[in-house]
Amino acid sequence: DRLEVNWGRGSHGTVSADGQVISLSLDRNSGSGFRSRDTYLYARIDLQIKLAPGNSAGTVTTCYFLSEGSWANHDEIDLEFLGNSTGEPYTLHTNVYINGTGSKEQQFHLWFDPTADFHTYSIVWTPLHLLLWNAEDWATQGGRVKTDWSLAPFVAQYRNFTATTSSPGAGGGYYDQELDATAQQAMKWARDKYMVYNYCADSARFPYGSPPECYMP
Ligand SMILES: *[C@@H]1O[C@H](CO)[C@@H](O)[C@H](O)[C@H]1NC(C)=O
Ligand SMILES: *[C@@H]1O[C@H](CO)[C@@H](O)[C@H](O)[C@H]1NC(C)=O
Numbered sequence: 001d002r003l004e005v006n007w008g009r010g011s012h013g014t015v016s017a018d019g020q021v022i023s024l025s026l027d028r029n030s031g032s033g034f035r036s037r038d039t040y041l042y043a044r045i046d047l048q049i050k051l052a053p054g055n056s057a058g059t060v061t062t063c064y065f066l067s068e069g070s071w072a073n074h075d076e077i078d079l080e081f082l083g084n085s086t087g088e089p090y091t092l093h094t095n096v097y098i099n100g101t102g103s104k105e106q107q108f109h110l111w112f113d114p115t116a117d118f119h120t121y122s123i124v125w126t127p128l129h130l131l132l133w134n135a136e137d138w139a140t141q142g143g144r145v146k147t148d149w150s151l152a153p154f155v156a157q158y159r160n161f162t163a164t165t166s167s168p169g170a171g172g173g174y175y176d177q178e179l180d181a182t183a184q185q186a187m188k189w190a191r192d193k194y195m196v197y198n199y200c201a202d203s204a205r206f207p208y209g210s211p212p213e214c215y216m217p
């Protein structure tokens, strides 16, 4: 199979009998994760995720692409869903690491309930790992709301992992398709309406000017 549960297999990370849905569970003892066995040079990844419902404060459900090679010089693209108290919105936290350095955080509140159904999330990078882990100290309102472990296990479900490449090749496939106009408009709409943090606009953090990519069109 193209996916393997590589953390908490059997106990916390399980695959449905029909092989279609991977459930990742978190309790006091362990989190869980799965990853793609394939690596990609460039690819579009689409994945359907249904997040843990109810009081999920302190949990983090993630989907990330990680480059091979040394950790000190790695590249990474992160989507992290920060859990919240019942009735409060999950925050989608994104970051990009280049050559080992991150600090490019953006955050969005979601305009739909990500726990009510599966939604498709997509990113482009190489290669892919997925994890659900506990980060109660920083994830929920700066650590003020702690995970309520009496509600464990917290379970997120994943299905229909799809990697799209235009041409396979040594060391992974290639993909260079730009977002079309409709997708670009949707992206702008979400950024305008639902972005609640943007490192580029954080002048307290960058008193001498935002990083150079912030000025690119
Ligand atoms: C939790 O909800 C509060 C209130 O709406 C919001 O301000 C906060 O950003 C949310 N925190 C996370 C981690 O999603
Ligand atoms: C990446 O970081 C290393 C230091 O860890 C540095 O020597 C190297 O020049 C950097 N590479 C690029 C492309 O910036």
Ligand SMILES: *[C@@H]1O[C@H](CO)[C@@H](O)[C@H](O)[C@H]1NC(C)=O
Binding pocket: 046, 047, 120, 160, 162
């Ligand atoms: C699986 O994902 C692909 C790519 O996002 C999508 O085209 C397809 O409709 C999905 N299949 C199901 C059963 O949801």
